[in-house]
Amino acid sequence: MDLTNKKLILERKHKKVYESNDCIIKSFSKEHPKSDVFNEALNQARIEETGLNVPKVLAVEEMDGGWAIIMLKKNGKTLKEIMESDKENIRKYMDMFVDIQLDIHSKSSPLLNRMNLKFSRQINELKELSATIRYELLTRLDGMKKHTKVCHGDFNPSNVLIGEDGEISIIDWSHATQGNAAADAANTYLLFALEDKELADMYMDIYCKKSDTARQYVQRWLSIVAAQRLSKNVESEKELLMQYIDVVDYL
Ligand SMILES: Nc1ncnc2c1ncn2[C@@H]1O[C@H](COP(=O)(O)OP(=O)(O)OP(=O)(O)O)[C@@H](O)[C@H]1O
Ligand SMILES: [Mg+2]
Structure with missing residues (x-):
């Protein structure tokens, strides 16, 4: 080195x-x-x-x-930079982005941390949500199907590198777990929605079509991943995340 x-x-x-x-x-x-x-x-x-x-x-x-x-080091630019510099072809890049995520979800890694354990620990520690809301979120989490698919956990275009020769590399695995792929898709939707709702909807549309998943199934994870993200304590994200946590449902 x-x-x-x-x-x-x-x-x-x-x-x-x-x-x-x-x-x-x-x-x-x-x-x-x-x-x-x-x-x-x-x-x-x-x-x-x-x-x-x-x-x-x-x-x-x-x-x-x-x-x-x-x-x-991998050579190339992030898919985020490429998307921003060639907006006309944004749909083509979003297609490619979803294909990469589906490839990740097709893998298994039996020793990787478990998504549900991580999420429940993070929600339990969230003292800014009332015990009632935390309980509802944990019950919802417990009711979700248990899977063991590799999930990136922070999958967004800044974590995909595209080389000049077309080589695709995926970086930043700090949040990776094994679990339900729809939760990973809900997380990606949320990451887009924090910046650009239109792009988030384009992503959701393409993800659901390509993976043959019902939109509502991904949406059911939104409150859980929003709560989990709240634990990062980013002040500017709080308002939107609270909307996705959708507390009124539980009162
Ligand atoms: N192996 C690599 N090869 C080339 N560039 C890299 C590599 N790892 C990181 N980079 C560059 O550094 C940037 C930041 O790296 P990374 O995504 O790992 O950290 P981060 O986004 O700060 O992490 P987090 O999302 O956990 O806050 C990337 O967007 C990319 O431009
Ligand atoms: Mg990154």
């Missing part, structure tokens, strides 16, 4: 992403739990074993007082 000339390409509150000639270094702040960093690297290693095209993890090591994941 060659980390000379590493260049900062992205900076967030708790992490910095660098690139060098052939590597990407995702470096987390020292407050970020070590176990989360290892969990992300382990998820990515498990996904490598499914045969999906993901960047190979090379190492997890201490860096600037925190922990960093070092992985191979």
Whole structure:
């Protein structure tokens, strides 16, 4: 691995992403739990074993007082950048995006974390929802069909890289679990809806057609994934997420 000339390409509150000639270094702040960093690297290693095209993890090591994941760099642009620069062909890209997600859902990885366990833990910890609402959400979650499909958990066009030769790579596996694919689709719908409702509806339409899934089945997951996302505590998202949690249903 060659980390000379590493260049900062992205900076967030708790992490910095660098690139060098052939590597990407995702470096987390020292407050970020070590176990989360290892969990992300382990998820990515498990996904490598499914045969999906993901960047190979090379190492997890201490860096600037925190922990960093070092992985191979994939060339190309994110599908988000491509979609934004070629809006005329947005439907074609959305088709491609859904095909990639369906390919992920066709895989299994028996040792990956379980979606339902993760969601119920996150909802239980959400003290800004009343105990009544949490109970209703957990009952709803419990009533959903249990599946073991690989779910990305943060599947949006910024986590898909397209190379000049057409190579498709999927990155950012920190939220990956095994579970019900419709929950993963509801999560993707929500990620679009937080930015652009029209695009969200286009996504839902194409996902439901391609996967032969009823819209209502995906929609039933919306309140659960919205609550789960609320636990990230992003102030600007709260209002919309509360609408999707649709509390009036339970009162
Ligand atoms: N292996 C890679 N090869 C090339 N570019 C990468 C690679 N990994 C990350 N990147 C670039 O860095 C950006 C951020 O990486 P990543 O998606 O893993 O982090 P993130 O979006 O900040 O994570 P999170 O969604 O958990 O907040 C990507 O959008 C991509 O442009
Ligand atoms: Mg990302």
